[in-house]
Amino acid sequence: MPETPYAVEMENIVVRFPGVLANNQVNLKLKQGEIHALLGENGAGKSTLMNVLAGLYRPTSGTLKVYGAPVTFHSPKDAIARGIGMVHQHFMLAPTLTVTENILLGLNRPRFRLNLKQFDEEIVALQEQYGLRVDPRAKIWQLSVGEQQRVEILKTLYRGASILILDEPTAVLAPAEIEEFMHTMRTMVAQGKSIIFISHKLQEVTAVADRITVLRKGQVTAEGQSIEGMTREKLAQLMVGRGIVFSVYKEAQEPGEVVLSLQDVHAENDKGLPALRGVSLAVRSGEILGIAGVAGNGQSELAEVITGLRPCTGHIIINGEELGNRPPITAIRQGVSHIPEDRTHVGSAPNLSITDNTMMKSYRQTPISQGWRINYTVAHDTAVKLKSAYDILAPSVDTLARKLSGGNLQKVILAREISAQPQLMVAVQPTRGLDVGAIEAIQTLLLEQRKAGTAVLLISEELEELFALSDRIAVISEGRIMGIMDADAADVNQIGMMMTGGKEM
């Protein structure tokens, strides 16, 4: 067998699902010791391709070579045996077990008696080697998301992985953690590992990757190109197949009457600690009020008190009606739409169809509801219309929600919430984890809502997004509004100061 510079060679991979060609003649070659970025829109076939490599799916046709040797994987076990390890976007850890216990979980060793101390030491040694520090005795639930991710990576390294697949690893990380994570990736590559890195964030890709492969609609549009000379615009063009406007155009517009006003609202978080401490603000029709802040400073609770999902004190008034401490149905009746932060656990029902998911709020109204009866013919037709109007990619409206990619699921939620013709739209992290094409589509939809005279409360951690969309930006820190300013006049540094609790200048 000749020595090969490639760790992985995937050639002419075809994966066909009923009604969908997920991968069409895809080639991907991972050199030994490189960081290879895999790019593409949601539903472009990245996850499918990586699941083939990790042994979860079998390709319809095509060949797969690992270190030059042709292989066929029947299960993830076979892939692990060949040194391929995948770190999934959603962690698969047991929260009540320690780091070491989680790493050992599913292994054949120790055979009988568990000498945790010995394994703790082994794991510390592994951590030292790759700079992935985390206390081996800590329980998973005590760890931050970034630390949990390190455990996932340690898990694959401990199993002897030399080829790592990282599925959108930075989507869950805070900016500071991302910096550290990129450093870890470089360390691992320096020690001889090879990495396939899936990401939507083009800045990260240009910063850390050696080469890139881009997929669009199941086909390769750039195969193993060097990152040299790549710009964000060029990458976006390859992914989406057209030019992407990075800042959507916001028309000047005079806002109307006040739709929503909050007066001295207090609320507690799930742990019973104060999350909102006297929030007062107002949103007018045809205006987008952006809420900036570091995650966990009361943004989620703010959205929940307005939509009736969380009890509070103080006043929340929409069009003269009190909303605070009322059940969610009150807010829905008053024309409040809500794009929740957690689209899978709150915003949708995974085992129900697209039709069932699009009628979650309209099932009480004619024409879908006819007295006690639901007219499923009308519901079906409505869903078909929404599916084409919002460009939801799925075989049919009977497809289950859990089969949809993140971007398409978000479009289902937006289709539902916008078609309710809301007075007020509460959008929480509406573009998180989505690709550039979907982000543009969703931001455009929010601006259309503004144009239609809806009051929009936009909660986001992306300052760029807030500046692009908002008329005014309010900064929240430790449950208090630190200041509200016009987006045109606002200064990024000043907002950054206020986000960390600094006073308004």
Place this chain on the structure above:
Amino acid sequence: MTTSPAPKRKFSLPYTLIVEKRVEDTPRWLPAATSIGSVLIAFLIAGIILKQIGGQPLVVMRFFFQATFGSWAVISDTLVKATPLILVGLGCTVAFKMKLWNIGAEGQFYMGAFFASLVVLLPMVSADASRWTVIPLMMVMGMIGGALWGFIPGFLKARFAVNEIITTLMLNYVAILWNNFWIFNAWSDAGFQMTPQFMRAAWLPRLTDYARQYPTLSGMTLHLGILIAILAAVIVWWILERSRWGYEIKLTGDNKEAARYAGINISRNIILVMMFSGALAGLAGMSEISGVVHRLQERISPGYGFTGIIIAWLAKLNPIAVIPVSILFGALIVAGREIQPAGLSSLLQGIVLFMVISSDFLLRYKVRVAHRS
């Protein structure tokens, strides 16, 4: 570079089983096919066991079918047993659809029987009241009794988050003992553990009642309850599949957080669904005393409430499928009285449940045989 070699096998067959997660939608016919397959495999296993202990499986199986479906008379017996099973199975289906684990159908059945008996025993009607007033009143009372026994765990869950599995299970014993208290004591018929026989107006019409006009019907105990049960199945199907309330139940069962977000009052639905579930089991209790035993007595249920759980699962929570599944289980009960060894019926029931639960695996995973390369 360190690469471990492909795992070596000690011995190898030319074929290998490959188990994969289903990526595409599960075919529509598959759930029904696994249920039917489960029953067939259960009969096969029971046959093998019979053979092992020296029996003649084919003879026993033929006798089984003769004893349960062999003539109009035994079909009538089978359907009599199927009647309460359909109603109880529907009750479980409704609750399970919302992921409420109501295993208290047995208690709800007894309370339904008790409340329906009140119509005669209090009495709530005059002695010469017509069938047209007594029967509907008994049905309503039966449903109220069952609904009350569903309300208690429902309320406790909605208000105080008390686990409904525990409360429904415990309330079974309360209901049975409550019944015993009355039939051993106040309503005892000459010291026997049963009430005096009800007046004819409280009996559901039976086929044998028409034997004078149609002599072939003589001895057939099939009663009007079977029609009530089938009608109930259609109503439950309509509610679950076509009504707003059914949509709320389905949505809450799949994702409670999403249901709350959609503005559904979950606490109210927990109570209502538990009451509806209990009412169906209570109606089964009414149908049994009014259609079969014609008095309130001890052990009116040979565990119908628990069999209902198996039925709901085997029917994959489809109200219409509950009907044939209940007929099968009714046959098993009838056969249990006729066949030696008598345990064969329970054996079959147990294996069927085991098969149904394990066959869920096939709905989520694909198994194929491949040539080892």
